[in-house]
Amino acid sequence: MKIKDFRRRFFSTKTSPETVATEGQPLLSSLQENIRKIKSDLGNSSDIIIQEVRIGKKADQALGILYTDGLVDKNVITDYIRASLLLDTRFNEADPSNTDTLDVAQVLQKFVTTIGDAQDIHTFDDLYNGLLSGDAIILFDGSTKAKAVSAQGWQNRGVTEPSAESVVRGPREAFTETLRTNTSLIRRKIKDPNLWMETKQIGRVTKTEVAFMYIKGIVNDKVVEEVRERLDRIDIDGILESGYIEEMIQDDVFTPFPTVYNSERPDVIAAELLEGKVAILVDGTPFVLVVPALFVSFLHAAEDYYHRADISSLIRILRYLGIFIALFGPSLYVAITTFHQEMLPTQLLVSLASQREGVPFPAFFEAIMMEVAFEILREAGLRMPRTIGPAVSIVGTLVIGQAAVEAGIISAAMVIVVSTTAISSFVFPSYSLANSIRILRFPFIILADTFGLFGVIVGTIATLLHLCSLRSFGVPYMSPFAPMILPDQKDAILRLPQWAMFSRPRLISQINVTRKQNVPPRKPEPRQ
């Protein structure tokens, strides 16, 4: 068969495959008609359960109960919906005012509405929407109105410890895949009527629930407006993780730096909300997005605020040192050993030179080789089945750490530099920033090999210029450094004591800046 024919047969563009296109079609009044249409629309899918029940004194009222197996709590269906329908109609019988025929509208209004969260639906669109997100649908013969009863109850992963952002001291709960659980985790932290939430359905096929939360009165309304607008602009088949949303709403596409913050910790999200940021929760993922994001927040860990200010500040400085080593480690080594040997103390130079004796590759190639090997090991460690992990790490350490040096292919100093760099890149609380540094490390090595320190400095200036040009939802990415905002330095490189942090970040929440009265704790008076 020629490829042309094959294509014609299987990917014919002329006859488009039939898809469910209900487009606001109203429900029909006949129960049988409705059920027939639903069955054909859903392709007789086996997990769609359709039960027909008759109620009323003479059992003359036909009802259809529809639900998706696995998405609903069966107890709710049997104990509440069916029981109450039957009970209510029996109760109805006893009612002296009752006439022979059952008034559908009355049943709808008076009785079924008592079952939890129930909504009226009129179209097939709404019906499918409810049915496929875990509602039980009750169809009435002879009515174009149906009821969607909330009966969700699917298998949940419980609230567990965060795996990407662990702490020594601090809450040990992380978001889960369920949107409702996640919003409740935030609500439990902020019990304020001003914590507002808006929900949207995004994804033409997946129809994923996306909620965004903010604290009215603290948040900058323009940012909320912007978030709403950007979310509305998304037109995509499916949203399977918050990363989809992140990529669709970020300000700048061509940057290695993340301009949307994410976290799986409710306490972090609550803190960000209190600073006046907007949190975007996506159903199906424990990672919650926060905008606007600043560069500094990627270097702040939740724990910074739970330990005392002095150690937190020191650890933050350590992290800035870490970013420096992770970004410049190999490039500085390459630049200094191939261009600026005069910068090294004589003893060190002789020692480095002795390690390089007999190494066949230029330092640049050595560095690239080691970095690539490390990245491969790291990726392998992430992807491989967990049971063969130890085997890979043994081979990795032996091959890279020892055998390569002993065989004289790599100098020992290079192994030290690359491993120090690797370890430094793990000090970032945020994985997304660690990734940016990972990407930038390679251009810096190339610059170092071409122009030496001059190249590294040029690269640094270019990176800084780029960073300063970035914005996240209108807020300068490098604030509070560029522009310099003195009051915000309290929580940038240093972390001042809680009693000194009396204002919210200036550029994020322009209204309602004061957090609290500035009262340093006082010693109790000595007792008489």
Add this chain to the structure above:
Amino acid sequence: MIRNAALFFAVLTLLLFATGCWSRRELNDLAIVTGVAIDKIDNKYRVSVQVVDPGEAAGKKGSSGRSPVTLYDASGDTVFEVIRRMTTVTPRKLYFSHLRMFVLSEDLAREGIGKILDFFSRDHELRTDFYIVVSKGRAAKDIISILTPLEKNPSTKMFTSLEVSEKAWAPTVAIQLDELINDIVSEGKEPVLTGILIKGNPAIGKGKGNLETIDTPTNLQYGGIAVFKKDRMIGWLNEEESKGVSNLTNRLDSTVMEVACGNNGKLAVEVIRSNTKVKGKVKDGQPEIKVTIRTEANIGDVECQIDLMKSKTLYDLEIELEQKMKSDAERALSKAKKLKSDIFGFGEAIHRADPNYWQTVKKDWDKHFPSLPVRIKVDFKIRQLGTTGDSFQNKLKE
């Protein structure tokens, strides 16, 4: 935007391949020179360089029996030419940034060192933090041919040993290139350099045999100060005179001084702090120098019977030490006057005091200098007695 990003990566790749090996040198392409010695033989410069063998000098694995340093030499009319000529012998290009020691032969020093210093101050590769010394009575090449124990690299040995002895022992001066050149061109100050000599048999010192015994047969030692006039060396100072130079030029940090005490015993003090102030004055057209030396010392070693508990004893000791210091200084001064070389920078002091007067004498300052009146005032203080008070020797009944 996509265009920009593509352009960025294109440029980056281009940089990598198009610029290639632009002035880059791998560490194993370098011959690291740590010592240079220059002699003058038959009107030609003979430059010898001491190159580190990194594998041997820093290797942690057992020594393979090679020497940690190698020596290359060549002769020619200019220093630069000789250095380039050396590439015909050296396996790698010589790299001078880590030069530690620069040894000049006495003969060359007496002829004048100005010409050869130009290359070393002009070349961009050199840092100016190496020490310059004069080899006393021997070819400079011999000095850097000696293997030294403890420090595998002889130049490092010479460097650190000069650095330490300048701090803890008055009669050595550590001079670096820029200071030397400044002193040469300065009109009111003449340069000095420390001398270096070989103690023992040089023939043994050149071989591994020098390192194989506990009592090293051949060693390098600093001794004496070479006095220059402009760029020509004109004489040596002995140890006492060298001490005087340190005293008079504020180079003294710490040293040991000894005085006689009791009945033919000795007592040594450790100078812990010393400050020299030189003040020039021109009075009735006559220049005059006043030197004030303030020194503090601790008692370091008592080898006589003396009662340190009495303040009068200490007071007498202070006076005695003042005398001693003054006489050292005066001895150095009279030697310098004899050599007609103002190594103390008194001319500069006069210049600072009276620039107009200096204009009239600066041309023939070396004629005025020998008759320059210098008043030296020493203020010596003994601070502490160490961890014991009176010496236990006083309790010995003889």
